[in-house]
Amino acid sequence: xxxxxxxxxxxxxxxxxxxxxxxxxxxxxxxxxxxxxxxxxxxxxxxxxxxxxxxxxxxxxxxxxxxxxxxxxxxxxxxxxxxxxxxxxxxxxxxxxxxxxxxxxxxxxxxxxxxxxxxxxxxxxxxxxxxxxxxxxxxxxxxxxxxxxxxxxxxxxxxxxxxxxxxxxxxxxxxxxxxxxxxxxxxxxxxxxxxxxxxxxxxxxxxxxxxxxxxxxxxxxxxxxxxxxxxxxxxxxxxxxxxxxxxxxxxxxxxxxxxxxxxxxxxxxxxxxxxxxxxxxxxxxxxxxxxxxxxxxxxxxxxxxxxxxxxxxxxxxxxxxxxxxxxxxxxxxxxxxxxxxxxxxxxxxxx
Amino acid sequence: xxxxxxxxxxxxxxxxxxxxxxxxxxxxxxxxxxxxxxxxxxxxxxxxxxxxxxxxxxxxxxxxxxxxxxxxxxxxxxxxxxxxxxxxxxxxxxxxxxxxxxxxxxxxxxxxxxxxxxxxxxxxxxxxxxxxxxxxxxxxxxxxxxxxxxxxxxxxxxxxxxxxxxxxxxxxxxxxxxxxxxxxxxxxxxxxxxxxxxxxxxxxxxxxxxxxxxxxxxxxxxxxxxxxxxxxxxxxxxxxxxxxxxxxxxxxxxxxxxxxxxxxxxxxxxxxxxxxxxxxxxxxxxxxxxxxxxxxxxxxxxxxxxxxxxxxxxxxxxxxxxxxxxxxxxxxxxxxxxxxxxx
Numbered sequence: 001x002x003x004x005x006x007x008x009x010x011x012x013x014x015x016x017x018x019x020x021x022x023x024x025x026x027x028x029x030x031x032x033x034x035x036x037x038x039x040x041x042x043x044x045x046x047x048x049x050x051x052x053x054x055x056x057x058x059x060x061x062x063x064x065x066x067x068x069x070x071x072x073x074x075x076x077x078x079x080x081x082x083x084x085x086x087x088x089x090x091x092x093x094x095x096x097x098x099x100x101x102x103x104x105x106x107x108x109x110x111x112x113x114x115x116x117x118x119x120x121x122x123x124x125x126x127x128x129x130x131x132x133x134x135x136x137x138x139x140x141x142x143x144x145x146x147x148x149x150x151x152x153x154x155x156x157x158x159x160x161x162x163x164x165x166x167x168x169x170x171x172x173x174x175x176x177x178x179x180x181x182x183x184x185x186x187x188x189x190x191x192x193x194x195x196x197x198x199x200x201x202x203x204x205x206x207x208x209x210x211x212x213x214x215x216x217x218x219x220x221x222x223x224x225x226x227x228x229x230x231x232x233x234x235x236x237x238x239x240x241x242x243x244x245x246x247x248x249x250x251x252x253x254x255x256x257x258x259x260x261x262x263x264x265x266x267x268x269x270x271x272x273x274x275x276x277x278x279x280x281x282x283x284x285x286x287x288x289x290x291x292x293x294x295x296x297x298x299x300x301x302x303x304x305x306x307x308x309x310x311x312x313x314x315x316x317x318x319x320x321x322x323x324x325x326x327x328x329x330x331x332x333x334x335x336x337x338x339x340x341x342x343x344x345x346x347x348x349x350x351x
Numbered sequence: 352x353x354x355x356x357x358x359x360x361x362x363x364x365x366x367x368x369x370x371x372x373x374x375x376x377x378x379x380x381x382x383x384x385x386x387x388x389x390x391x392x393x394x395x396x397x398x399x400x401x402x403x404x405x406x407x408x409x410x411x412x413x414x415x416x417x418x419x420x421x422x423x424x425x426x427x428x429x430x431x432x433x434x435x436x437x438x439x440x441x442x443x444x445x446x447x448x449x450x451x452x453x454x455x456x457x458x459x460x461x462x463x464x465x466x467x468x469x470x471x472x473x474x475x476x477x478x479x480x481x482x483x484x485x486x487x488x489x490x491x492x493x494x495x496x497x498x499x500x501x502x503x504x505x506x507x508x509x510x511x512x513x514x515x516x517x518x519x520x521x522x523x524x525x526x527x528x529x530x531x532x533x534x535x536x537x538x539x540x541x542x543x544x545x546x547x548x549x550x551x552x553x554x555x556x557x558x559x560x561x562x563x564x565x566x567x568x569x570x571x572x573x574x575x576x577x578x579x580x581x582x583x584x585x586x587x588x589x590x591x592x593x594x595x596x597x598x599x600x601x602x603x604x605x606x607x608x609x610x611x612x613x614x615x616x617x618x619x620x621x622x623x624x625x626x627x628x629x630x631x632x633x634x635x636x637x638x639x640x641x642x643x644x645x646x647x648x649x650x651x652x653x654x655x656x657x658x659x660x661x662x663x664x665x666x667x668x669x670x671x672x673x674x675x676x677x678x679x680x681x682x683x684x685x686x687x688x689x690x691x692x693x694x
Contacts, residue, residue: 066500116677120684121640123428126500127632131676134629135669142666263625267508270501318516326512333505336498337491 005195007202011282016347020282023289027187031180032172038296044183046292047190048248053272054197054284055240061279062201063233064213065122069129070269072136073110073238075260077102077245082153082255083146090156099246103239110238114231122216122230137261152256161185161250182251189247197240198281209233210279264325268295271328274335277342286343299324376687380651387659398540400658406546408654409553410615412647414608415631415638416560417601423577423641423690425594427489428496431503432605432631433624434484434510435477439606440613440623441518443473444525454528462528473610474603480510481602485595507625514621522620525613549611556604557647564643573597577641577690633672637679639686648687 003010011017026033030043056070080102081095088094113132117124140147147153159165165178174180200206212219212226220226249255259265268291276287306319318326335342341349371378384401391397418432446469447454453465488506492498526532527545534541564570576583576590584590612627613619634653638645653672660671679687 060497064497066497116680120680123496123500124636126428126430127636128676131629131633131673134626135673138669267504270504274501322520323512323516325508326516329505329508329512333488333502333509336501336505340498 007195007199009198009202009281011348013347016282016344019347020285023285030187031183032174035174040179040183042292042296044186044251046289047187048244048251049269049272049288049292050285051190051193051197051244051247052241053269053276053288054194054281055237055244056269057273057276057278057281057284058197058201058240059233059237060273061277061283062206062209062213063230063237064216065118065230065234066126067129067234067237068126068266069113069133069136070237070241071261071263071266072129072133073106073241074245074248074265075136075140075255075257076106076109077242078249078255078260079140079147079153079245080105080242081246081249082155085155085157086153090158092158095157095246095250098249099243102242102246106238106242107235110234111231114234118230118234119227125234133261133266134263137257137263140261141257148256150257152254152259154254157182157250157253186247186251190244193240193243194281194285200236201281205229205232213279267325267328271332273342274332274339275342277344277346278340280342280344283342283344290343295324302327376645376648379687380648380655383652383655383659387655390663391659395538395540396662398538399542400662401655402540402542402550403546404655404658405651406549406553406615406654407658408651409550409556410608410611411627411630411634411654412553412650413556413611414605414627415634415646415650416556416643417598417604418631419635419638419641419646420573420577420597420643421594421601422635424573424580424590424597425493426496427493428499429489429503430500430628431484431488431507431510432601433626433628434507435481435602435605435624436609436612436627437511437514437619437621437624438480439473439477439609440619441514441523441609441621442476442606443469443610444523444613444619445518446472447525447528454526457529459530462530466528466531470607470610473606477606477609478599478603481599481605482595484602485598489598511621511625518621520621522618524618527614527617531614545614549615552611556607560643569593569596630672633676637676637686639683639688639690641690642686642688645686645688 011020027043027047031040034040034043052070052074056067059065059067059070077099081098084094084098084101085091088097113128114125117128141149143149144151156162160178161182162178165181166176167181168176170176201209208219208224208229211222212224212229216226219229245260248260252259272287272291273283274287275290276285277283302319302324306316309315309319339346387401388394388397391400414432414436417435418429421427421429447465450465450468453461456462484506488502489499492502531545531548534543535547536542562570564574572583572588572593576588576593580590608627609624612623616623630653634646634649636649637652638647638649652675656671656675657668661668683689
């Protein structure tokens with residue numbers, strides 16, 4: 001039964017299984033275990049980033065293709081929900097229409113980019129996605145009439161998902177309101193998407209992708225059309241990222257270039273994939289959880305460390321919380337060199 | 352017994368399209384200029400735009416040339432190339448600010464000396480950085496594209512953040528040297544002096560590069576290495592050393608481009624290299640990865656198109672480059688001047 005749900009891809013390591021189970025339980029019961037606005041927000045962000053990172057891993061870890069446009073697809077999904085909710089009025093139908101349109105548009109765009117670049121050389125894809133993503137980011141901030149420009153869009157989600165909607169008194173000390181429903185909407189949405197992706201990578205399609213990653217020439221010689229598989233993986237991954245973006249928009253009730261399109265998020269995704277472990281969906285879970293928690297709490301620690309070295313040259317600047325990216329970059333390079341299979345790879349094979 | 356048909360080989364005349372094929376990329380630049388002339392109503396603004404487009408193209412070429420050669424020679428794709436642009440700009444501008452008394456003086460000689468010192472300083476700094484970058488970041492991941500992209504991207508982030516640590520997070524505004532300010536009027540069109548200088552510098556760099564690649568022994572080895580590296584090594588040349596040399600030269604050129612780009616925009620930020628990278632990638636792809644001539648033509652096309660479109664329809668400028676890339680990749684999927692590898 002468990003093997004069916006996980007598509008036969010079991011954790012294959014007792015420690016890993018325990019960690020994954022702990023994460024699942026914590027996320028499933030987050031509003032009850034850690035009541036508090038900030039912690040529940042962190043839990044929801046973890047759920048969404050798990051889906052986003054898993055969809056990126058489908059491309060990078062399974063397909064061996066580097067894309068820098070993943071935040072663009074994420075943003076398309078988020079803006080889809082935002083625009084639909086603004087123009088159609090609040091309601092679940094608006095969310096559904098927006099999310100579907102976003103996913104379809106993202107897949108279509110991925111198809112176009114993929115057909116242009118992947119038929120020649122896989123590395124063209126990395127460069128072209130970088131160019132297209134930056135062009136789209138500029139476009140979104142320029143078309144302020146439609147997208148709200150730099151300010152973004154604030155919109156209303158169905159009343160049932162807002163804090164004003166109450167469906168009972170307290171349960172275990174937690175208010176039973178729409179915010180709780182919104183969290184479970186995000187949680188189950190993320191869970192379903194994650195299990196679906198796990199199904200995809202463990203299907204024959206996923207196996208062929210892995211074969212192409214290992215040796216595309218040989219895969220082509222065996223008779224698989226490498227370009228078709230790569231383009232299909234790109235489209236699937238883009239659609240999943242767009243759906244993650246839709247969940248994010250529902251949770252935040254806001255979209256803007258900084259929260260969904262910026263290059264910083266792209267770098268965060270890369271880090272999460274590499275730290276968690278490329279080429280395994282569980283890596284996305286571990287990477288996203290570690291990273292989001294670290295991002296929320298480690299920055300305060302760095303600020304404190306910077307304060308300790310007050311008065312010394314350069315050192316406080318190096319340690320200030322704003323230089324968080326510097327250390328992430330160093331960590332990133334080191335993990336690609338010495339730790340290419342990430343946490344999950346270590347747990348599975350490092351016995 | 353039937354008689355074998357008489358064998359009469361005929362030398363078919365090559366068709367016009369066939370003969371013009373190899374020259375098409377070169378012809379694209381004048382074609383675009385003429386197209387711009389037709390689209391833009393006033394001749395004087397067309398001339399101004401053409402000069403600024405050429406200047407921009409030359410600067411992009413200087414920044415991009417190193418990247419394309421490095422790829423051609425060693426199959427290394429360096430996403431951190433933009434870091435050299437930023438560092439070059441910051442070092443060069445710092446030197447210029449230190450030499451303030453020379454750049455503010457109205458004498459052309461003093462200005463040029465200050466500029467030369469700044470450029471040399473920037474090129475030494477970025478060259479040294481290129482050497483370190485190659486040793487520390489690129490060398491361990493030879494022959495592995497995926498890791499190269501990831502690791503060099505990481506390197507770019509680290510360098511950008513280090514610039515912010517050293518120079519502060521604010522953007523720095525910079526005045527051009529006194530003698531290069533303002534514009535000269537030619538046929539009713541205002542041509543900025545600095546852009547003319549940029550065009551000249553770009554042409555000199557391109558000519559020098561072509562001379563080195565076509566007329567010297569080092570150039571011969573580099574070109575041979577691009578075509579078939581193993582054979583060059585079998586002949587006893589240490590391709591790795593040559594590659595490190597090319598990497599350093601390419602980084603130094605990116606530094607030069609960074610100084611020029613910074614003075615062109617009159618403001619520098621730590622992210623400017625990253626922004627320039629987008630244009631650089633488009634140029635390198637449409638030129639054909641590994642081809643210096645293709646890179647030159649591609650840079651001119653991008654510069655000209657961007658300026659024309661920005662004048663006609665400001666919002667479409669960045670999209671126009673993507674459109675150009677799509678059009679060229681549909682026409683020639685490997686870029687305008689594809690590099691033939693003997694493998």
